[in-house]
Amino acid sequence: MRQITSINADWIFIKENISADKAMTANGDKVNIPHTWNNLDGQDGGGDYIRDKFWYRKELNIEIKENKKYFIEFEGVSCIANVYVNNTHVGEHIGGFSTFRFDITNQLKNGQNTILVQADNTVNQKTYPQVADFTFFGGIYRNVNIIEVADTHFDLEYCGAPGIQVTPVLNENGTCDINVKSFVSNIVNNLTIKYSIYDAENNLVLEDTPSNMTETNLTMENPHLWNGIEDPYLYRAVATLHLNDVAIDEVSANFGVRSFEVDPNKGFILNGKPYSLRGVSRHQDREDMGWALTTKEHDEDMELIREVGANTIRLAHYQHDQYFYDLCDKYGMVVWAEIPFISVFMNTEEAKQDTLNQMKELIVQNYNHPSICFWGVSNEITMKGDKDEALIENLNAVNDLAHSLDKTRKTTVANLCILDPASPAATYPDIIAYNHYFGWYMGELTQNEDWIDDYHRRFPDRCLGISEYGAEGILKWHSDDPKVKDYSEEYHALYHEHMAKIFDERPFLLATYVWNMFDFAADNRDEGGVQGRNNKGLITYDRKIKKDAFYIYQAYWATKPMVHICGRRYVNRAHEATTVKVYSNLNSVTLLVNGEEFKTLEGNKVFTFENVPLALGENTISVKASDLTDEIKLNRIEEATDEYVLKDTAAGGNVENWIDITTGNMLEFPEGYFSIKDTFGNIFENEAAKEVALKALEELNENAEGIPMTEEMLDMASTMTLMSILNFMGIKCDNPQVAKLNEQLNKIEK
8 A cells, every 4th residue: 555754854955046966965954844945035025035946955765665656745846846866857847836746766776865856936937926916935835745656556647636536416306426536557457446435424335346447426315415614524535446356555535515506696505505605815824934834824724714704715826735625625614726827917838838737736636625616717817908819818728627627616717806897808717706905905995885786787697706805904003083094903994894794785795705814925015014014914924913803704704602892902092082892793782991881782793882981091991792701901191192103194105006016116206296106086186187197098098008097997096006007007117108197297296
């Protein structure tokens, strides 16, 4: 039978871009896998984290057995890997997020062997991602194993797949047809395969040894359904390979029996019943660790997602660790899984092939997971426009490939917020979803429901999802009167109060995903007084602090009773009386001040207590809801300070779309005068600036390589900078017309 041995320990990391010959003897640092060289510089801001080709070397002592084959398995190397065994190149893998294996039988020898791996996260034009709002950590950041198998074995070389594929189909009469396929290498005479199905209690429920060795069709009576977070019941399929009646290899896969449908009016339907998908997106990195996580961190992330009450996860923007998909199966999370076909289209043959390869690996490696219902084809890939025929062809090719590999699931896309719903770049998959940031990057909060309702009215036969929505929330900033772009924890919470409510009122929405569950590294960012980070998470990057917004979703989604007082980090307040907000999924909340009952409010999810008195010095604010309590300390001070206020937010100057960060360096932005860094809204309040901007945009529209600006788009984009809009139009800041526009605006005083 196969033997799987971890070789994570005792590697030498060589932080030099040198030849393979030199790397065989070069000095380095002793490390264990998982490992990344960007765990610190990838999160500190400046956009200058190291993207290079570095080496990992390991001495492997092994006893070679007769009639055995040996494979080396990597679960994730970013982003291109070249592998050598005893000075022989055994293979290259392009793509930083999937499992891959190489047959190293002929390169190994008894005793000491040298494994050498080059990990490459350099800028290139052949693998995605290359442009995106997150750090591309380099290294061998997931497990490495040696797999020993018989000469004849379940296939290990087909796209990193598990060697077994299980397709359960639930019938209307309640039975389930289960097709099980296995994939065998080196088929010889006298082989048989026994297929066994076990229930969650490890009882054998079905068994077959078919004459058609590599495939069987079984029927299960009255199956126990995989029913989301309420009852995520799992079966296990086992395929055992026999040669002359002796078992020589075995593979297995957990699977679930479930059906799902999508409906433009009822949303997601699981096992015949409406099942509103409300959840979060997740990036896989963590503070000071980058992508080099262990099962401990994955478990902690899942526990926090379960605690908030989510029933669905968008695993963005790439293939995640196999272990995390297993957790999603185990805990009943409906999953949107996707590839990093993201932001800016690369029109090279290598890059096009990479999108196909990454989608194929994602599907064949994860086909058996009942949690996965959606294959995500791309994310905001039309950032530079949707007119490129090669882009449309590439999108359709990936979508068609997904359908050919898996006829049981739906394809989907996360569209750029301003992409025309009629665009061929928006309409090719089974399910349409949009990333919307009304109330943060653009527009007003109420435009979210206006846009959703208008879309549903115009396209009543389309299923609609909201694939991203969010706002920055930084724990050191606070406000009594929170406003967009102040980065305060209070605005962050207010934003999510609004979004949770409007989604709850619109069951036709197929799925909605908070961007993001956790703060994450984006080394290009420098905003809100924090470098190198996207701060839209409901929980901090280190997973230690749940922001107030976490609890509004818990109030809407969790079934377990809860109560939470907001504002606990806004300690010092120069008020004789203040406002205290409480979130709860109970309908009655009582507030106490310094032990004395203040008021009881009846309500739904959000309870706002006004004119709460504060004595000078420390005050204890507590709350009761049924048998639950919560408590915070507030300190009344005599004079107000600016300790909680981010400076220079009046004009929204601290909020830029991330695509602005690396552009515009050659232009001037004199203080007190307009420029392309100003928002449309501010420019349009000044008649002279408005006239200049509109005239320039009309001229620039004629040469736009990206998305031309219509009046409707300008209305939506009132809070976006002119620089952001030029980026969406595909107009570079070194364009002479842009320089002229900026120069004209520089002459107009604010």
